[in-house]
Structure formats: structure tokens, C-alpha cells
Amino acid sequence: xxxxxxxxxxxxxxxxxxxxxxxxALVWRFSRSxxxxxxxxxxxxxxxxxxxxVAGCGGxxxxxxxxxxxxxxxxxxxxxxxxxxxxxxxxVRNRVEARERMAALLAEAIxxxxxxxxxxxxxxxARQRRLDAKRRRGDVKRSRSRPPLD
Numbered sequence: 001x002x003x004x005x006x007x008x009x010x011x012x013x014x015x016x017x018x019x020x021x022x023x024x025a026l027v028w029r030f031s032r033s034x035x036x037x038x039x040x041x042x043x044x045x046x047x048x049x050x051x052x053x054v055a056g057c058g059g060x061x062x063x064x065x066x067x068x069x070x071x072x073x074x075x076x077x078x079x080x081x082x083x084x085x086x087x088x089x090x091x092v093r094n095r096v097e098a099r100e101r102m103a104a105l106l107a108e109a110i111x112x113x114x115x116x117x118x119x120x121x122x123x124x125x126a127r128q129r130r131l132d133a134k135r136r137r138g139d140v141k142r143s144r145s146r147p148p149l150d
Contacts, residue, residue: 013059014052014099016106021059026102027051028095033086047086048094050102055079060110068109081105 014021030045054060054068054076072081083105085098122130 014103014106016103016110019060019064019106019110021052021057021106025052025057025059030091033089033094044091046089046091046094047084048091048098049082049084050095050098051080051082052102052106053080064110067112068106071109072105075105 013023014026027050029049029051031047031049032045033047054065054072056079057065060068069076069079075081081102083098083101085094085101087097088094
């Protein structure tokens with residue numbers, strides 16, 4: 001397994017919406033991938049693992065970091081988020097996909113929560129329309145039934 005700091009493996013940090021994660025916060029690991037590829041698989045380090053210490057990342061800011069730690073709690077190991085990609089035979093393509101997956105995970109984790117729904121009550125006209133519709137439906141059903149035996 002080969003471990004490379006982000007500066008040597010890539011040209012910059014990770015941009016996640018309004019946040020830029022510095023390149024020195026990313027850690028790249030390269031190892032041999034499993035799956036098809038023949039002899040190429042046995043000699044090339046094409047599997048890519050991209051790690052980010054979410055707990056220690058200063059680029060996120062306090063609020064976003066806390067939100068990410070809370071939402072990614074099941075995926076973190078010691079406060080570190082790791083994405084592993086081995087879908088492509090090329091290390092370069094796996095690195096691109098790892099960056100995209102990491103950015104998508106972080107974007108979802110640091111997104112602000114949706115606004116809470118304010119409970120409202122239906123207005124008088126809406127209640128009247130509902131009752132009228134129920135009355136019409138009842139009339140239709142009554143008209144389809146057999147006439148009474150008088």
C-alpha cells in the first residue's frame with residue numbers, strides 16, 4: 001500500500017459547495033485492486049482510498065464540522081471519513097471518482113437542515129369544499145344502489 005499526501009497526489013483541495021477543504025487535510029492511499037484486469041491487477045496500485053479527518057478539519061468551520069460529525073457518525077472511524085474506489089482499472093479515474101464521492105458525502109452532511117413545518121389548519125372554504133365533495137360522492141353511491149322495496 002502506498003500513502004501519499006494530497007499535494008503530491010492531486011493539484012488542490014476539495015470544494016464542497018461554499019466550503020473548500022485544504023489539500024493537506026486529504027490523505028490518499030493506493031493499493032492493489034481486486035477483480036478483472038489480468039496481470040495488470042497484480043502489478044498496479046489502482047484501488048484508491050481517500051481519507052479526511054472530519055473532526056480535525058479546520059476548513060469546515062465549527063457548525064458544519066459538528067453537523068458532519070453527527071450525520072456521518074456511522075461512517076466515521078476515529079473521526080476520519082474514508083472513501084474507497086476500485087471500480088475502474090485506471091488509478092486516475094478511481095481518484096476522480098473518489099473525490100466526487102467524498103464531495104457528495106460532505107455536501108450532504110454539511111447541508112443545513114430543512115426548515116421546520118409550521119402547522120396550519122385548513123380554512124373555512126377548504127373545509128366546505130371537502131364536505132361538498134363527500135356529499136357528492138355519497139349521492140353518486142346512493143344513486144347506484146338498488147331502489148328501496150316499498
